[in-house]
Amino acid sequence: MKISKRGEYALRALIDIGIAQELGRELVQINELAQQERLPIKFLEQILTQLKEAGYVDSKRGKLGGYFLAKPMKKIKFGAVIRLIDGPLAPISCVSVTAYERCTCPDEAHCGLRMLMLDVRNSIAAILDRYTLADTVEVTLRKMRRDKVALPFLGGILRAQLPAPLEFVKQNAKSKRKTK
Amino acid sequence: MKISKRGEYALRALIDIGIAQELGRELVQINELAQQERLPIKFLEQILTQLKEAGYVDSKRGKLGGYFLAKPMKKIKFGAVIRLIDGPLAPISCVSVTAYERCTCPDEAHCGLRMLMLDVRNSIAAILDRYTLADTVEVTLRKMRRDKVALPFLGGILRAQLPAPLEFVKQNAKSKRKTK
DNA sequence: CTTATGTTGACCGCTCCAGTAGACAAAAGA
DNA sequence: TCTTTTGTCTACTGGAGCGGTCAACATAAG
Numbered sequence: 001m002k003i004s005k006r007g008e009y010a011l012r013a014l015i016d017i018g019i020a021q022e023l024g025r026e027l028v029q030i031n032e033l034a035q036q037e038r039l040p041i042k043f044l045e046q047i048l049t050q051l052k053e054a055g056y057v058d059s060k061r062g063k064l065g066g067y068f069l070a071k072p073m074k075k076i077k078f079g080a081v082i083r084l085i086d087g088p089l090a091p092i093s094c095v096s097v098t099a100y101e102r103c104t105c106p107d108e109a110h111c112g113l114r115m116l117m118l119d120v121r122n123s124i125a126a127i128l129d130r131y132t133l134a135d136t137v138e139v140t141l142r143k144m145r146r147d148k149v150a151l152p153f154l155g156g157i158l159r160a161q162l163p164a165p166l167e168f169v170k171q172n173a174k175s176k177r178k179t180k
Numbered sequence: 181m182k183i184s185k186r187g188e189y190a191l192r193a194l195i196d197i198g199i200a201q202e203l204g205r206e207l208v209q210i211n212e213l214a215q216q217e218r219l220p221i222k223f224l225e226q227i228l229t230q231l232k233e234a235g236y237v238d239s240k241r242g243k244l245g246g247y248f249l250a251k252p253m254k255k256i257k258f259g260a261v262i263r264l265i266d267g268p269l270a271p272i273s274c275v276s277v278t279a280y281e282r283c284t285c286p287d288e289a290h291c292g293l294r295m296l297m298l299d300v301r302n303s304i305a306a307i308l309d310r311y312t313l314a315d316t317v318e319v320t321l322r323k324m325r326r327d328k329v330a331l332p333f334l335g336g337i338l339r340a341q342l343p344a345p346l347e348f349v350k351q352n353a354k355s356k357r358k359t360k
Numbered sequence: 361c362t363t364a365t366g367t368t369g370a371c372c373g374c375t376c377c378a379g380t381a382g383a384c385a386a387a388a389g390a
Numbered sequence: 391t392c393t394t395t396t397g398t399c400t401a402c403t404g405g406a407g408c409g410g411t412c413a414a415c416a417t418a419a420g
Binding site: 001002003008011012015019036037038039078082086087088089090091092093104105106107109110111112113115116119120123124126127128131136137139140143144147149 | 181182183188191192195199216217218219258262266267268269270271272273284285286287289290291292293295296299300303304306307308311316317319320323324327329
């Protein structure tokens with residue numbers, strides 16, 4: 001019942017961009033995203049491209065470039081994003097609403113497995129199709145403030161103009177190699 | 181959020197064996213299972229072996245052999261079977277109860293994704309860890325009887341002693357080839 | 361023109377899924 | 391005892407997809 005790393009990273013990136021935006025930052029660079037969540041930068045890039053094609057984010061190129069949300073946070077539902085990246089939410093495709101496919105069982109109407117999995121798919125969808133990026137960003141920020149944790153993406157636009165000490169990221173990529 | 185074919189077939193097989201047992205049949209042959217659900221027989225065999233190792237089914241060899249449940253249907257929970265075959269129910273492993281693993285995010289306590297996925301995992305587990313094979317078999321049989329559908333695995337032991345017209349199965353295996 | 365960013369596309373190693381094949385062991389019946 | 395019918399065990403495999411990496415290029419700011 002897992003979602004793929006690809007899907008997971010997509011959601012992390014969206015949430016981070018959302019938080020940054022909520023904190024007054026209009027652009028987030030891929031370096032920052034990768035650093036914040038400790039993700040492989042090039043892989044994340046592919047994912048952001050996919051999110052861009054689907055209209056969730058947009059980007060600005062060149063120096064001082066970066067990514068930003070292409071639609072209001074209230075309109076970004078997690079279910080839709082996961083469907084985009086990972087396919088249907090349903091555990092088996094004969095209970096998928098958005099991508100139904102017949103299965104091999106002789107009689108769907110009296111298939112015990114189908115009844116069960118339909119329940120599962122509905123309760124997954126009930127959550128993922130209800131909550132939006134706006135909800136999650138709001139809750140997250142509230143919790144962070146309540147616990148007085150340092151907020152990420154501080155400093156607004158100013159920080160983007162700093163010399164950017166990004167050695168971390170490059171090191172990160174290499175340090176993951178194992179002694180084979 | 182899919183479960184694997186392996187997991188799906190395991191559940192189908194268990195439900196079928198359960199139905200057969202409820203109808204007074206104490207043994208079900210793998211041929212019948214494969215035929216009923218139209219599954220590749222040799223693949224199903226591997227899965228049944230795995231279910232046997234885990235103590236869900238047991239088997240009798242030789243002529244008039246077959247598979248049967250090794251524990252009461254009330255004690256077979258779908259969640260446990262899926263965990264056995266497919267691993268944790270949780271969409272991401274940092275919200276798994278049975279197989280927790282730390283993720284890369286800097287602060288789990290304030291991770292928006294984690295909060296969301298914890299909800300998802302709990303509502304999946306609420307269903308799959310609650311319902312047992314007994315529940316599903318009962319509901320399925322009631323529906324079949326209500327709609328006056330022909331019951332599978334009829335005839336008790338008698339049928340197992342018939343000459344067994346199993347050409348279907350062999351043909352089935354070949355007919356799935358596609359014109360490449 | 362330099363430098364920092366995003367863009368594109370090719371590539372890749374590996375694992376796992378889904379399934380196949382074949383020889384073998386046990387049990388029942390002739 | 392021999393045959394037939396079942397399950398058991400082991401090995402293998404094609405293909406897909408996951409989780410990345412790399413190099414070359416386009417764009418924009420200073």
